Amino acid sequence: MDIERTIARELNIKPWQANAAISLINEDNTIPFIARYRKEATGGLDDELLRQLNERLEYLQKLEERKQHILNNIEKQGKLTSDLEKEIENTTTLVELEDLYRPYKQKKTTRAGKAREKGLEPLALTILDQKMDHPIDEEAEKYLTDDVPTIEDAKKGANDIIADIISDKASFRRFIRDITIKKGKIVVEPKDKEKSSEYEMYYNYSENISDIVQHRILAINRGEKEKILRVKIEAPIKNIEFFLEDEVLINYSNVPEVLDYNKYTETFIKKAIKDSYKRLIAPAIEREIRTILTDVAEDKSIKVFKKNLEQLLMQPPIRGHTVLGWDPAFRTGCKLAVIDKYGKVLDTAVVYPTEPQNKVEETRIIVRDLINKYDIDLIALGNGTASRESEQIISDIIKGTDVKYVIVNEAGASVYSASDLARKEFPDYDVTERGAISIARRLEDPLAELVKIDPKSIGVGQYQHDMDPKKLDESLDGVIEKSVNNVGVDLNTASATLMEHVAGISSKIANNIVAYREEHGSFVDRNQLLKVPGIGAKTFEQCAGFMRIYEPKNVLDSTCVHPESYDTALSLLSLYGYNLEDVKNGGVTINVDDMKKISEELGVGEWTLADIIDELKKPGRDPREELDTPQLRTDVLDIEDLEEGMILEGVVRNVVDFGAFVDIGVHQDGLVHISELVENQYVRHPMDIVNVGDIVEVRVLSVDLERNRISLSMII
Template structure:
């Protein structure tokens, strides 16, 4: 076991290009039950400042390699129990670097259902198969086969004997791990993924009705689209390769240079082995591998998009009207104050020709003026275009500066029908809860969106086709990273937000809320230790990410961890500051003063690492500051453009709504998002749009082309 762990450490060191001590320390921190956010933020000296993204990849790879080593032990044991283990097989198992390689090695020893080969062996034809494979030039194989005729075993003729022997040879060829590995690689290198229409009906998959592309060049989004088309019955899909290329490879491996009467039978068996046994399973393996790789790539894009959405800057100190558009059932309206408390609700009808729009204007005007509304947040779903036009016209008639913003409402209906929403707003129906959610999303996107299953937020592609468990784990990690990077107000946070704080689960988050309701607000982080089921380990993990804005200790409103409070106090004293200076925000020059110090020596005197010393200084300077406030603010609008207003070369400001493999969709205020193709994002070559863009980015774009009938807008970011 120690040897396996040493091997894993060495492999991780090589793969992640890290120092051995970084890897050893990180593995130990993970094994000791520390969370990724805690390790990333508070154990930088040990890890060498690895980011949370790298740490999550590291954790996944560590799990895979450990699973691989466990599988090796299991396969060694199983083969040994069969008394088939040899030095060569043990060495092959030891050198295997993927689970598929291990499966290839174990294939000949795996208990099989009755196959044509096992039936032939039961008939005593294995010796004949060995003679054929030996390909002795002096053998008269037809004559030898007569010796294996046995009516009792249902071998009636020489042909029956030869057929059974070749079935055995075909299975042996198929079970050879080296052949399978080579054929798999040749199929990847030279094969095509081919899709054909399996219906005459038109569909969104028409591009793939007669499609073929080399496996090595196949784009992930195309593969996922083809998979979905096949699943929905519009496409038939296969992997195509020149069979002669594969069979010639097998002939070279299986047949001697000298000619033998048996060679033609070995070739027939090889052809049968490939067509009947190898090709179908290799095809399935490759398609599974391609799908897994495409899903992982899509999950990464989804992760980055979700992170961008969650970390959009909050629009603070605004009274917001949430506007959930609808047709027949009307538009649901909710006004919330600066803290998110609901002040007013209503339903107006303004999106259909027969609606009384004057009445709707009167209701909304009264709500806006009566509640001093500053901003209207309009959901971007059904009837949003009509709603935006109506709101834009209304704002021109109101003697008050009010702006509106189009808000991604994905998942609002999921939240409003949830148990959580029912507990939060028992007095409102499902529709009005959606309006509240749409209003709160602009006040604090992170706090509101954590209430929704990340898979329902809809900023990815083909997410419903993916492995839902893997997707859920990955997206949950993104939410956790975002919540902990921002920090959480311990005295105002919802259970949903608290549950994503490192070291806190849903049970403990509810216990924190209960404690807060029963005992009043927390005055110190240490009080957390009084919360049921929140022990010393959980406190260590969560404390640094929780904030108390007006508590007894000013450091409780920073990201300084309680374990470093003593060092922080000594640092302030050494630099000539008091805690009151921190409270008053008069420590802005702390970093400048620190730059004149021998930080290595000072860190040693304080009993902390040099990286931690600099982090403490940063945290003290940024006391109470929300890191999202440093990002570009969302685009607020008071008027609307239509697609007909757009002309080529117009320059507009927009907000990135979604980033996908081939580009990004940008909201430019005309209801229909425009596409910036990957080739139009920047002048230099980029592998993926996420190299440059994230959801929520505010960007300048120039109109390239507008197709009103097809509702398509092409944009560029070049030379803007």
Template sequence: MLKIEDVLAKELGVKPSQVEAVIKLIDEGNTIPFIARYRKEATGGLDDAQLRELDARLTYLRTLEARKAEVLASIDEQGKLTEELRDAIEGATMMQRVEDLYKPFKKKRATRASKARAAGLEPLANMIMLQATTSGDPLAIAAEYVNAEGGYATAEAALAGAQDIVAEVIADDAENTDALRAFTNNTGAIGVEAVDADEKTVYEAYYDFSEPVSKIPNHRILAINRGETEGKLRVRVRVDQQQAIDLLGSRIARRGGIFAQALDAAITDGYKRLMAPSLEREVRAALTERAETDAIAVFAKNTEALLSQRPVRGARIIALDPGYRTGCKVAVLDEFGKLLDYATVYPTPPRSDVAGTKRKLGELAHRYSINTIVIGNGTASRETEEVVSAFISESDLDLRYTIVNEAGASVYSASKLASEEYPDLDVTTRGAMSLGRRLQDPLAELVKIPPQSIGVGQYQHDLNQVELGRALGGVVERVVNQVGVDLNTASASLLGYVSGITPTIAKNIVAYREEMGAFTDRRQLKKVPKLGPKAFLNCAGFLRISGGTNPLDATSVHPESYAVATALLERTGVEPSALARGGVADMARRVGNIGEVARELDCGVPTLRDIVSELEKPGRDPRDDAPEVVFSRSVTNFDDLKVGMELTGTVRNVVDFGAFVDIGVKQDGLVHISKMANRFVKHPSDIVSVGDTVTVWICGIDKDRGKISLTMVEGK
């Protein structure tokens, strides 16, 4: 059997001792964020991404070993397990290899070969395989195996039945399967044609299309799959069948003899009838899995960038959710996201009450000391933006405005969660509130929305939803725990992503807070129903309490290290109250030799470094390093655009072939991967992330199709 620790160490390029430590920690019920942050000595400093990869592979390899045990037991029960076969199965590193080896022994539904075996034709099949008979008439020999009751009433039928057995034996051979699989992957092509060549669809580029299996990019695989699902495309894996049959034949020992022709026929039948269809399904499945894995990775990276956008602190907001017939919903929020007022204005057709809208905005802005206006980027966004821009320029108020991506806002506003949070508000007002809060704290608001609905990937609804949900859940968990959560203000939605906290415990924390008042000490968490010692260990360091009894509770220092942190403060002459005043900027200088101090305090060096860093900047928000939000756009109309125009925009989405950039008009522009830099770019995410502010130049405008082509390289 494989030693899982050694396999993982080799795959990840780390020491077996690191892998063993991580596996032990995982099996003890510790979460990945906790292990990454607070168990660096044990893991050798493996980061969150490495730990998640290790965890995923650990699950796969354990499942693989369990399957091997099942397969070995099944074959042994049949009395067919040889030492050679046992070694091959135990040495397999892929589930597919195990299934290939098991295939000849797997119980099948009735096949042509099983029918022939039941009729006593296996000895004749062995003659064909061994080719030992060099003289005589094949049909005369086959006549000896005629079995009318079994369905083989003639010599010809008996010979054909024996060939069926040979074809199945050849097709079930693991080495033959492996060779033909490689041949298909290396030489095959994805061939696509239209179901109706006269129909106009978005898939016209694939109506007569072919691309090698080994070269077809992931986004095309997903597009073709969708076209096939929608009944617009027919898709096949095309291979040179004769070459495939010749390759298969070359793997079968040839001795000539009277059954040579029968053997050739069985080889051809084995490939065409039994191997080719399953290999085509395998290739399509493997391509889809590869494409989905890549798309999920891109989606996860985009989601992480979106969640990690910088909060706009101190913004007192008028949030506008634009619309036409039903008007534009308005929500007024204070700097903490509390709803102060709400209304509806009608700046767009059919009413076009621009004057009334400006009047209402002015009234609200004055009454509530508003400094920021937020506009959703959906229907009627640009028309609303024109009115807001004019209002700001005409007023004497110090106002700014920006556009917020409203993807998923409608999902949240109509959700059970939203109705529980704001039972007295209608759906549209909740949506406007969500838009405003996305600017104030993107993370706290976006965690209320299923990650699949945020809209920063491609083909997300076509992907494996279980894998997508797992990946995106991991992303949200990682960002939430990197940032930390205010224990006294966080919603149950946000708390549910904290290390060690389940949705049920999150609700219990909120209920405890509402009943007992604000938390003043992390130790009070132990009183929350169902939050046991292991959950406390995992979550405590990620939950912050501002103004509590212990200043360390406002930091990411874990309670298990409070004694070390306190000793460190004492030996450097720093009062704990200094943490509440912004920390000790020169803490590292005061500490001196980290290694020496770590030994004196009986603490690991990585842990001590983290404590020192936290004491320097207590509760620091890593999102403060993200790009600032872009306010006030100058371009608001498609007709204002001209080729060559330089613009500043915000990256809204990153996909395999480029990035979509909001430049201030209704349509986002596309920067193709070839126009991102004056060098080869492997993937757009190597250049930009969601939320980045970029300078672009317009290189193409298609008004009929509403498409804008952009470049990030001037003159390209």
């Protein structure tokens, strides 16, 4: 198989692009580095496409390794023919490959294996040859031995061998798998009909395999795992048996419409076909189809999770504020933490405005004192237990002031606050105080804070706890890596946890950078990275462009211009009458009419030239600033205040296959069903319309106070 051409065809790119990307990956270049700094080599392949390419490359390399192992094994058995070799070489999936290998694979002791050991294979092949001119019983009598005492034993063994031969035929399995996916159904039943559960909608439920959507597959899988549901595949058995009979039975008629089978073997073989399908093929095909459905569903859900996570990580920071983090609770009190505009903790406190203590007046005094003492202008309120009661109190406290508050999704904050990382970062604060600090910091710089938390705890996925952990973790790590490198990190303030996601930087090297910084003071030059233990020329090449210094000797160190392109940047500035001081003072205006001419003159590719120009115009720009900022609030709304037809502004908190959940400020996210996202337009997936973090206008369709559910529409 030509891996480069296969990948190019699958990803709809040119073979030379695939070849270039594969070469760069094989040379230990990271995906972010290739995407940003090797655009000329790859023809501008972006981060997402490169990750897909790398995933397919690993799969196809694994496939090729497996092919060689199988070919060698079959050759050792002396059974490798040129046709079989060609068929194996042309397979494109591991499933197809294993189908071809099945007849030659060393098997555990089976009924067919035992029958072969008893010498019954010649009888089975004679029957399968379908040229007998006498009853099978007469033929079977020839094979009676101490191990095969009766004719029925001989016939049973022959049946088992024929069933095994039919089961091992790769083309049969391929057809059965395909037709079951096209025409079969997935059938779900409750294990206990009397027992109510959240899966009641799947009691006595069936759906075409070809129609079932991903989130239903994952829900059914979970119900089965929890031993509430029983799931099976209902195949088009008549079609399958007709196909097998047509393939296995020899028709001696010269007229295709007329069936003339061997009268002595026909019934026996038909029985063996039914046995082969029911006992050997169907269970295996059912497992394979369930695996295929689950894999597809997981891939789609991971795709949704990745997009949601990226939107969450790329939320704009709210800079330049002194923030009060408020972690709400009832019995144990609300934990407060004040942080300055750099994220440094200034103060902490605990207040008890909620049940059972109800110290509202004391809370009002403590919070106002903190606001006045530290000039706090923003409160970050976690959305957990007691947040509604806390919001009412905050709203009362800040009336008549310039202070505003923001509801912050605190998912994962408790996980972080109890972690070793949090203990190391804030050894002088207890678990509860760390939670409030994390909530405040999420507002100031969401990316820097959220990378400290397992993405599965952040609450923007669907059925993430039911997926293959390895596959999910690898995908989400890729999103974090992409986001961190897209934004870049401040070399002088970034935590080791943030820096370990920079291209080429391991956890050990990230800690070495922090240690170097603590010993030698702030970095003033990117080249100082080469003095950090573990960073050689290759690592420096990969990471340097993503590491920023905001008070550098050379202003280019605060941009994403790579050090390898500094000379080009200086030549470009000179060409247009500028210098580095102009860049430092806010950027320059460079309008290139003929990119090709200038790129040739400077000896640099057009993609790289365009990126350099963008950076010189807006040095140190943050791509997150182009997105919607969080909603700042001064007043509170309850679910009881909602009325049908109300128009409200909200923030998209999560996007799933069937719609989007929107926070409208009542402590219960409302659902905009996929059918209510846009008027008179088919929506393939909600992500085509909205993303996590989007600020949207919605109309209240209905409110179910008893079930605490809100239905919304974006069709105003």
